[in-house]
Amino acid sequence: METLTKYLLSDQIVTARWLSNTEGCSVAEARKLLDDYTKDETILCSYLLHGADGHRSRYVISSEDNLEKTKGKFDNLHSCQLYSIQKKSDALSNKEFAVALHNTDQQQAEALLNGDNL
16 A cells, blocks of 8 residues: 555554545554554554453553553453554654654544645
8 A cells, every 4th residue: 555655654653543534444444454564573553452440441552562561451451453553763762652643643633624635
């Protein structure tokens, strides 16, 4: 997929939601497209986890490096889905990763609402 490869090569974070809207496919299909890149050692993946922690339901986004540790924080894990991929670059701290992911998701959502194609 040319759009996805081009975006990854420009060091951008690609979320399943953005890819779904950009390519006109379902989020499930977009996740399958992203999944094709997960075996590539130069790609960093993040995952959306949903589960219960006591009586509280939680959603958490985790980088692949912290995935098993994050899964262990749930009493009952309901789902773990690929959320985004990006080209690995210099290692980001957990806080920097979270901020970058949030900012990218926000920018992509705004662009989609405005009809822009990043």
